[in-house]
Amino acid sequence: MIQVQNLSKSFQNIQAVNDISFTIKKGEIFGLLGPNGAGKSTTLNMMSTILKSDAGTIHIDGKNSRENSKECKHLIGVVPQEISLYEDLSAYQNLLFWGDLYGIPSKILKERIHTTLELIGLLDRKKDLIKTYSGGMKRRINIAAALLHHPKILFMDEPTVGIDPQSRNHIFEVIETLNKQGMTIVYTTHYMEEVERLCDRIAIIDSGKIIAQGTQSQLKELVQTKESIQFEFNFLSESNVDQLRELLPYTVAQNENKLLVETTVQELSKVITTCNELQLSIKDIQLNKVNLEAIFLNLTGKQLRD
């Protein structure tokens, strides 16, 4: 559906996007994960045809986005990172305006506005001015405005920044509904939980470069760290540790009353049985799952968020 090849863009002396390539398949939710300033918005701006690249090509549904920008514009819907709405107009007036720009006949447009407002759950507030909306509601209208021309592909640039968990969940449900209806979605974020929940495939971007891409499980294989369980005991003697090490060969580290065991959740019961046999009383158990955060840390040596 989308092929991005060797795309680069620099601003003055900042290399915002540095020779990135990726392919997005029809019907998938593709995540672009990276910290602030990684180059996500710059990439999406180029894919939206409003920013010229320095090098590289973008093909959308087989069309070169620079040569066929008008056709591409009709294929894509874009949810900008900023809330790009007229605050002094109502939600309905905003949608009417943005839909009009795509040349949708008035009658059809009004029907679409109705169904879209229904989808995002703001039908009852349509007459209110945007400036009276909460952050989460504005974000939802910001999404609705990108849907009216029924794009095949939706670009979403950090669509949940700064909103409450409830609105965020609502937006996730909308995205999943749209995806089920066959829409291809490109989703950028710096929240790894979001890509873990939503995305089929993920590209991790940092300092303008893609440092890893693939499905979630493919990415997890990239890192050496395994899932581990940390036990805390009320009391742990030297001899207890030796006994445990014998019985559980994957014990990796011990620190006072804490013990780190490298294992999967499935083997948790076995560890607990062993502890019971040794009559050790467990104070706390902590599960360290391998997640994208850990992958990012592993690949860049940095936290995804500060």
Next chain:
Amino acid sequence: MIFTILRKDLRLYFSDKKGILVTFLLPIIMITLFAFAFGGVGKKKSPPKPLKVLVVDKDATTASQELIAKLNSIKTIQLITSEEEKAVDLVRKGKNIAALIFEKGFSDAVAADTDLPIELKYDAARDFQMRIIHSVLKEGFKYHLGKVDVINNIKLKTTSLIKESSTKAHPGLVQAVGGTAIMMLLFSIAAIGGGLLDEKEAGTLKRLLIAPVKPLYILLAKMGTAMVVSILQLSAMFVFAWLAFGLPIFMDVFSLILLILCISFAVSSFGVFLVSTVKTRQQLQGMSTIIIILMSAIGGSMIPINMMPAFMQKIAIISVNYWGIEGFFDIFWRQLPLIAMLPKMGILLAIGLGMTLVSTVLFKKNIIAIE
């Protein structure tokens, strides 16, 4: 497409109550102040100066010369000798009110007690002064010619050289309305143009660019919005001046409408030009205020052009204000026919076209560049 954006811009414009106050109420207050300041309102109390009357003596006899000397001793009028052709031309151009012409055979007619061949050619637009001159001259003839027989034969033939018209507007009023309206218009137009920068900051410009809309259309729609507001604002100002101060706006309403359209076009293009030269709202704020005040000062919006020194009057032509204000004077004061005003309207249109072209180039460079 342009129309969709234009309609949205107008809707936004009129949803802002503060903007409407600035567009309509403030100019009305300013016009009222200036109208009083320039003396366009109320009774004129300047001491009566003698009314100048051109006199052409084609008879050139002692009788005619003596009579002219005697008439000149009347305080209310001042006779200026002239050639017929020149005198007629001066009256036509509105430089003089009337020309008194003594035809050949005047002295013979006096001697023979027949009808006197005298004609008074005048500018009907100056009805009020004309009536004074007419009655003063008639009295003068009666008194100085003295003979009863002759008096019966004094039938001062009058001919109007310029089309009859109700009243001519007071120049102070034309100055107050025209000058102020254009200056205030520039401010509202700069604000409308600034909307483009607001859209850039708010991100709606980005969404406009994402949509299949030609960038040029965004600029033209903004200019269209500015034009609609200009036309409304200028019309409101003139209707106000008519209602409040009796400015005769229906005297040549067609020319007035055309002139308002030309000014609106020039001013709107000036607005988008201003905006496309800057990158942020703050830059616009500073720059537009300075440019508008300067342009209004040299262009005659604050001080009437004819009160400026000659070199200032020459500089004035670089401003939109000058051409607009002169246009209003052509209509309300000089009362020129439309054809004579076309060059000024042409200049306004040319200014508008030039600025629009420059704006389209700058707009691409400064405003729509995302980087």
